[in-house]
Amino acid sequence: MDDRTALAERFEEDRSHLKAVAYRMLGSASEADDAVQESWLRVAQADVGGVQNLTGWLTTVVGRVCLNMLRTRRTRREDPLDVYDRTPGPGEGDDPEQEALLADSVGLALLVVLDTLAPAERLAFVLHDMFAVPFAEIGPLIDHSADSARQLASRARRRVKGGATSPDADLPRRRRVVEAFLSASRGGDFDALLALLHPDVVLHADRSVIPTPEPVVVRGARTVAKGAMAATGRALFTGVALVDGAVALAMAPQGRLRLVLGFTIVDGLITEIDVVADPDRLGGLDIGVLDD
Incomplete structure (x- = not known):
């Protein structure tokens, strides 16, 4: 040889x-x-x-x-977000599920933080x-x-x-709710989503999410759950992170932050969701890795 x-x-x-x-x-x-x-x-x-x-x-x-x-x-x-709301066809790129599994194995929040360095x-x-x-x-x-x-x-x-610690004593409980929301979104479990949402939940999305001329406001558990069901492509590239000291979801295809979902949780139910995709707003967020 x-x-x-x-x-x-x-x-x-x-x-x-x-x-x-x-x-x-x-x-x-x-x-x-x-x-x-x-x-x-x-x-x-x-x-x-x-x-x-x-x-x-x-x-x-x-x-x-x-x-x-x-x-x-x-x-x-500047890829549009709807690129990640579908599965690529033959010849259009890597298997998104395999890419998502790889990101999960490393830790998507870690990849997001690394991308800021x-x-x-x-x-x-x-x-x-x-x-x-x-x-x-x-x-x-x-x-x-x-x-x-x-x-x-x-x-x-x-x-x-740096962002991995939080004075919020309720952090583990909030994390379980957010993780359950992500799991239900990925799995397309409509009933599980409804169980996590307050009946009068309000979702706010900035103009970069859709995009639309004006920010979007969606009200009601069923309407918000339907929206989550329609975004399973995004959920594949989404993971739990600590954002400005609170448990949130970060969407980061190829390890690059594109969207953040912040949650207000009261008595175990999600009462408000704030969806951020504007690059300037994303750049001002403090992203951290949650301890296992």
């Missing part, structure tokens, strides 16, 4: 690990696949004779490719905190010292965990 064949086999052994790195860096399964493939093209041309920790070296190669992709990515694409912060945090890459190896990737890379990871860590 020649060296190139052995390297290709080793790369395939590490492919799932490398995709996991790329997915946490990019938040998109398809982009992660592209990053891994681009990494192989680089690795295939490299001299790895002196590499002692090949998996670690491959991880840093993928990290550098992802860093370049993050730096060139447009900060926020500068590329170098994201790289330092992901490689060190999630994959135990030493800062001495991370620093050169971002043209920083090891100490500077450590500071970037620390800053990112504070951002990820």
Whole structure:
């Protein structure tokens, strides 16, 4: 077996690990696949004779490719929200259910917070905190010292965990209600949705949600439940997060925040839902990761 064949086999052994790195860096399964493939093209041309920790070296190669992709990515694409209200047909892209399962396995709220970080912060945090890459190896990737890379990871860590605590003693109960709403929306369970909504519930949606010339106001449990039933595509890419200290739902296809649902809950029933999609409003929200 020649060296190139052995390297290709080793790369395939590490492919799932490398995709996991790329997915946490990019938040998109398809982009992660592209990053891994681009990494192989680089690795295939490299001299790895002196590499002692090949998996670690491959991880840093993928990290550098992802860093370049993050730096060139447009900060926020202007895809209409109705793109996520349907299942793509043949040839239109990845399986949305598989993408959603992958996001759930990582934590959608975490992906949302990571998307708010500068590329170098994201790289330092992901490689060190999630994959135990030493800062001495991370620093050169971002043209920083090891100490500077450590500071970037620390800053990112504070951002990820900064909103994770709340003085609200009722947080676990509110979380159960919001999680039940998401589960019923994903499953298309109309009766379960009705059971969670106050009969006089009011839903407010800003003009970017539909979009419409004016903000939308919807009243009544049955009407609100019907709207949730019609948005199962969005629910696939939605997860529970802490938003401005309250339990909420964040929709983030490909790890990029597009919509937030805030809830007012009284005596175990949802009395008000505030749906935010306006980019300026979304940018002003403090998104955090809820403790398990």
